[in-house]
Amino acid sequence: MFRIHYLLTISVTILIFACSTNRNPISTKPEVFEPNYRLADYQFVRNRFFFVDEFYAADFENSLDTSRMALQLNPSNFLRQLDVWKSTLRFPPLDESIVAIAGVQPETLTQASESIPGEIEKSRFRRLIEGEDYKVNYERGYFWSINQIIFPDIIAVAFKTDTRKVGMLHQEIDSVITDTSYALLKLIKPEGPPNPQYPTWDLTMQNVYNLGGTDISGKTLDVRIFLSVTGEDKQVDDNSNKTYNFLIGLDRLNEFNEVGSGDGKIDLNLDYIFDLKNGYLVFPSRTPFNPGNKFNFNPEYHVDIYQTTDYTLQRMESKFEIGIRLD
Numbered sequence: 001m002f003r004i005h006y007l008l009t010i011s012v013t014i015l016i017f018a019c020s021t022n023r024n025p026i027s028t029k030p031e032v033f034e035p036n037y038r039l040a041d042y043q044f045v046r047n048r049f050f051f052v053d054e055f056y057a058a059d060f061e062n063s064l065d066t067s068r069m070a071l072q073l074n075p076s077n078f079l080r081q082l083d084v085w086k087s088t089l090r091f092p093p094l095d096e097s098i099v100a101i102a103g104v105q106p107e108t109l110t111q112a113s114e115s116i117p118g119e120i121e122k123s124r125f126r127r128l129i130e131g132e133d134y135k136v137n138y139e140r141g142y143f144w145s146i147n148q149i150i151f152p153d154i155i156a157v158a159f160k161t162d163t164r165k166v167g168m169l170h171q172e173i174d175s176v177i178t179d180t181s182y183a184l185l186k187l188i189k190p191e192g193p194p195n196p197q198y199p200t201w202d203l204t205m206q207n208v209y210n211l212g213g214t215d216i217s218g219k220t221l222d223v224r225i226f227l228s229v230t231g232e233d234k235q236v237d238d239n240s241n242k243t244y245n246f247l248i249g250l251d252r253l254n255e256f257n258e259v260g261s262g263d264g265k266i267d268l269n270l271d272y273i274f275d276l277k278n279g280y281l282v283f284p285s286r287t288p289f290n291p292g293n294k295f296n297f298n299p300e301y302h303v304d305i306y307q308t309t310d311y312t313l314q315r316m317e318s319k320f321e322i323g324i325r326l327d
Helices: 054-062 170-176 244-248 311-317
Strands: 014-016 037-040 049-051 070-073 081-087 097-103 120-127 134-137 142-145 155-160 183-189 208-210 221-227 280-282 320-326
Touching: 049 054, 120 183, 221 244
Parallel strands: 097 183
Antiparallel strands: 014 070, 037 320, 049 142, 081 120, 081 155, 097 120, 134 142, 155 183, 208 280, 221 320
């Protein structure tokens, strides 16, 4: 029912990189591109991708060295075990469920902790099955639900790394809980619709887009970012004369697979961005169309869509489209 991810534990930093020399820079003028379909900037995958805690949310961009497009990951932070729990209304024997208290700071929870909307939830939970219910990126500390999460669902986790344990792991629970005591878990998604005021807000990823299939061949996929608010499909930023593919981080490698000016082709070998097996585009910025310093572009065209749940406002704010072509 669970899986421990066995990885070699070493103290050195892992570098997943491409060389940083730059030769024969490619012209920024893009070729004519006709996508099969388009996604607006606000049409990211919603309420399915989650960081397991605040450390991994903060480290998502911090761990990326853009001078080499290299992930600098410390193996001591790799997840060795992750248990994902989802609220349920079913009781044993219909469901192998437990009663648990899930909180934003599980280390502060007690058996007497009371529910606080968005911070502490007490419910009956069942443990999900990896591969059937969810999948995990053990190195970067996030998981995604295979099925859509609905507003009444509460999602909680417990996990361990080489240096930390958060929440009660499932193998501990049978020996700890009784009829009058509860398991203690880390709260990921509270009951109800998402709320930017809740401390769990930043644990939900808003930078993942569906590529339209699974087990995609790199030979058939192309992706372009268009500035569409001007009434035309602009692929190049006027201020920097660089493509938005380059600026937002989809095309930083040149024809020699070195970090440079890009080569007009998306960097499909960066599998932490292009998850072709599962069919997702995971932008290297958590807020790709309202970015910070690493993937910045003209602030006039930043899109303020990441601190609201109002879909109408997001559509009004929209400025970019993602063109996807699967030949």
